[in-house]
Amino acid sequence: MITWAMFPFVRYTPALIVGIAGSLYFGATGPALWPYATALAALATLLIFWSVRQHTPAATDAAGALALLAVAGCGAALTQQATESRRADHLLRWADQVECYQAVVDDYTVARPTTFATTLRVQAVRVAGRWRRASGRVRVVLPRTTDLGAPQYGEVWLVNGHPSPSKPPLNPGEFDYRRYLELRQVYHQQFVHPDQYRVLRLDPPNPLIAVSMRASTRLDEVFRHYIKSKREYAIASALVLGLKDDVDAATKQAYTATGTTHIMAVSGLQVGLLFAAVSWLLRKLLGRARGFRLWSALLGLAVIWSYAFLTGLSASVLRATVMFTIIILGRAFGRQDSIFNTLGVAAFGLLLWNPFLVADVGFQLSFLAVLSIVYGQPRIARQLDVAAYFYARRRPWQPRLVQRAWQAVGGFLNVVWQAVALSLAAQVATFALSLYYFHQFPFSFLLANLVAVPISSWAVYVGIGLLVLKGVALALGAVLPAGAAAWLDWLPRGAAWLFEQLVWLFNESIFWVSRHLAGWVVRDIHVSALQMGLLFGLIATGLAWLSTRRLGWLGGLAALAVVYAGSRVAAARAVAATREFIVYSIPRRSAVGFWQGAAVEFVTPDSLPLTETERTYRLLPGLIQRQARSPRYAVGWRGTTIPVHCVADPDSAQGFRKPGPVVLAQWRGLRIGFVATRISSATQPTAVDVLVLRRNARLRPETVAAVFGPRVWVVFDSSCKIWYAARQDSSFRAQGFRTWDVATQGAFRCRVPATRR
Template identity: 60%
Template sequence: MFHWASYAFVRLTLALMAGILTYLYVGEQLPTLVWPLAALVGLFLIIQARVWRHPDPAVADKAGLLALAAVYVAGAAFMQQATESRRPDHLYRFGADIEFYRAVVDDYTVVRPATYATTVRVSAVRVGGKWQPAVGGIRVSVPRDSGVAAPQYGDVWLVRGAPAPSKAPLNPGEFDYRRYLQYHQVYHQQFIHPDQYQRIGIAPPSVLKAAAMRAARVLDGVFRQYVHAKREYALASALVLGIKDDVDQQTRQAYANTGTTHIMAVSGLQVGLLFGAVSWLLGWLPGRRGPLFRLLTALLGLAVIWSYAFLTGLSASVLRAAVMFTFIIVARASQRQANMFNTLAVAAFCLLCYDPYLLCDVGFQLSFLAVISIVYLQPRIAGWFDVKNYFLEKQRPWQPNLVQMLWKGSSNFLDGVWQATALSLAAQVATFPLGLFYFHQFPLSFLLSNLVAVPISSIAVYVGLGLLALKGVVAGLALLLPDLAALLNYGPIAVAWVFEKLIWLFNEYIFWIGRTMPGALISEIHVTAPQAWLVFGIILALLAFFQLKKLAWLGLACLLTGIFAGSRVWAAHRLAPDERLIVYSIPRRSVLGFWQGAAAHIVSVDSLPLTETERTYRIVPGIIQREARSVRYHTRWRESPVPATPDIAARPGLVLAVWRGVRVALVSGPLAGAHQPVAAHVVVLRRNARVWPEDLAAVFGRGAIIVFDSSCKSWYVESMREKLQPTGWQLHDVAMQGAFVWQVGATDALNR
């Protein structure tokens, strides 16, 4: 029987999360929640005071329900207060009237091939020649030109011009970067030219974080000095410090394909390893069971994990892990760790009270779900087989000592392997639906990958931290004994050699798994949010069935499975007759998609084929969304099944494509001298085609929709808009409005 009384904080945390989710879905319709929350809290205190004076179970139950209601409203109220866009001085209120703004760099700088990207927080804007306070975050990009320094945390900028609201996804199924930024209270984006901004001072929002980021860069310099291979250095810095600027795309993809991406992110794994090492070392001390030992362990554990969080730059992922382990350490020291679920609930509750938008963070969701699943499932899975005793029972008194030692060693080793396997399986159970929903793939090789990669990477973390500590000691001794500096440096060199070889072995193993098991990655899986909830429900129902042994839970799991399967069948049924033309929004490219159910032909009208990056980020999300089974890419119109006829004699800049009754005219040159009209539903203007409104009207009539594709410059689009809009043309700019979609059989274009 399940007793909620043992999970008091779990109830409160679930109520808080429910309030946060309520605001996410219907927040704009809610009134100000501060006063309703105050009323609920006051009523709860009145009832609770009565319970204290005159204990009554019925009244106590009502007080408990009222407390849950108050926490539920508090979740929505915290979200309301944390949403900067509701403030009267937010950037949204000033629009395009901003002449200048003053802001401070408030995030790490991401180094891209052509730009630096970071986030700035605005403190004031100038409108109509007057400065006034303002708030808001802007995601900015600065070109990596010669002489342009990378933005540093705490830099104060004076920027000319108004930022633009973040763009919605431009292509079907594309990652919603605008929503991601909004969850971080960033609602604007801007590309800033070097002559558009000036650094006018340094005022870091957090002095502690500024010092931590400098410390992380200093330690990164140690790895850069001693780890010579570029690939190994990049992974070493990511593994120990969480700095992934130099990890190449091929390595990222290899780790994603094998389900080991979590190893490259400094989070619970590294923090847990540190705490485990401290606990193990202290376990050698006498008096290990006394309260003094528990206090010493807790203090040292907290000091170690928070020092590590500081030295890694106080990044969000390591802070989240540090808070989680802090509550675990405190519960362990106070001997209140009997219910680990309550301890985790307290950690989640405090984090969500501090920043309710953390609930939308993928890392937060994966971290807590993985730990909860490990706490509950790992002992149960490990209990399936008693590996250790199985091999110990193979020992016989008459066997030679060497044979008995082998049996004992095998029992310990294989028991460790089985425990690690159980842990990996347990973590995967709870995170499986999120992996499908967010990453659209499931690596079947995750067990084999993690079984070897996690131990190697764990040893590498210890050796890497040892290298940093040794370098610090050597640097201190070198100041005292400068004559021995060169000799002392051999210590870090030797440790760095071992560290680099471990990283190399780790990397090679991951790439080997990818080469050996290329079919182990199930990719391009599309799961909607309701379907992900259904998968969670199926997992929970099955766990309840195995725990309670009641057929009703198995029946519920079967029912949810049927609903899930039915939703997939219904989606496929609705998609089968769907036919549509898409003009994609891909910078500087002219790309058309001809979709028929789950099949498609993607035509790059340019002479160059699409790059892998363009496919991955612009086309593939739509493929996954439609669960397409047959997608072919074509360069220009060669080998394309779509009939396309260039009229070279009269109009060398015109190509007419006819597909499923839809006539698409692609114009890249002048139409002057054209006399014969051409029937077209859609006219795509390419490469800043020099055309006049009267020529367009003479050739295509005024019923066609004019689409500016991504090969057109912004100045050209604005110029043509001024000419065409007054005369009644329907216009669509894919660079600003997103991909143009024409559904076959529809009378109008369907724009995203």
């Protein structure tokens, strides 16, 4: 029987998460929840005191249930209070009335090949000629030019113009970047030209973060100076400092395909490695000293927080550092036996600090992985006693060398088995979440992590050693004669050479696994939120059955498996019945899709095939969502299975302009017209349901009504200029036409009734 009183945060933290998730799901609008949450908390407190005096299980259970409900209510109220859009002076209140605004750079700058991206925190706006205090955040993107440096944290900008609300996904299944920004309290975006803003001054919102960022930049310069290979430098900087701007797309893809992306981010792995090294060193040198447990914990905390400071105090580093801080303190005060409660305390504190972390993928994966490792790794490892097996192979008559060889092999394979158990345990709890977010599962993760984690661990140690040696060399060089600096530099040079070789070996091992085990990755898996929850239920009930061997858990496992299979069948049946014509929103391109259930044919009428990037980010999410297999691609209608024919403009034969035929497509009873140039009213009348205008086709509403009918849908695809679509849209709407601009409104979707043939 579980004594819940010993593990309070195992109950409180899930209750807090439920309250926060409920607020995020239902929205933060509506009346303030703080009065209700406070009243509920006060009532729960009174009931707890009453139950203590009653000494009855019913009273205790009622008080506990009400306390959990109060914690959930406080979580919802906290989330509502932390939602910046509820503030009376938020940027949303001014809409497009803003003439210009003053804001401070309040985030890291992401450097891309052609752009910089960062977040501004608004301080004031000018509306109708008057300056007003304002709040809110704007995600800005600006071109990366030779004469324009990267935005620095703390720069105060004066920006001309007004930011626009973040756009929703433009194509089916696309990543919802607007929601991603909202969960970080960013509701606006703006592309800022170099002549559209100027830097007024440097005034960091948090001086500590500003100093930390500068320290991280200086350390990165050490790696840039000593590591000459561009690829190895990029991974070295990501591995030790968490700076991933210079990691190329091919490297990211290789790490994603092998399930080792987590190694590139400075998080729990690096913080844990650093603390483990410090603990081992202190135990070896001063393990018998008085008060060792307490002062070694304090020294360990100083080391990991110093590392967090030197790596820029990023969100992932802070999350891992806080988690290890709670664990270290729990161990120092003799509470290491309640590790689950300790993790609950860490999660509870982080969510009180920022409730929106509950929707952060890194937060979810980190805590689930640690929980799974703590629970599952010892249980998996116990299934095989590798060391004992090889130890038993020794015989008294065997030479001492043979006996030691048996022992060494057993010890080595035991370490390997422990690493395998750890990797398997981490995947158990994160399996469903990985499918939901990343739509793939690499079965090569076991081999990749088995090779990459030890190498990367040594690389982290050597990389930190390089930074320490460089600091020592600089300190000694400042007090020693000038000629000593060159000799002192040999130490960091040697460490840098070893560091680069380890990073090269680490990279090559990942690329080798990615190349030779490419078929071990199951891709394009779509799992809904409900199905993800069912998968978690399946895993939890399966673990419960393995632990207790009770048939009730096995029955629950079977029931959840049936429900999960039923949800997959229901989703497949729902998709099979759909027939849909889609005009996609892809910048400066024309692309349409003809969907029949999970089968699809894409056509690019402009005779240019889509790039791999366009397919990956614009079309692939929809393919994954519908579990489509083997999509067809046609370029310029060549080789398409869609019945099409061209209708020539009579005036084009007279030599006044280039021929501009109308392309007509007939699909499942839906009549679609494509026009890319001007046509005359003398064109043969052809009634269509949807008319797609491409490449700024100069058509007047009267011509469209005479040729295609007055009730046609007029769609402007992404090859049309913004000014053209805006002008034509108002003209067509004035004549009673239904219009759709895919560049601003997203993909045009037209469902075809099942009665059509």
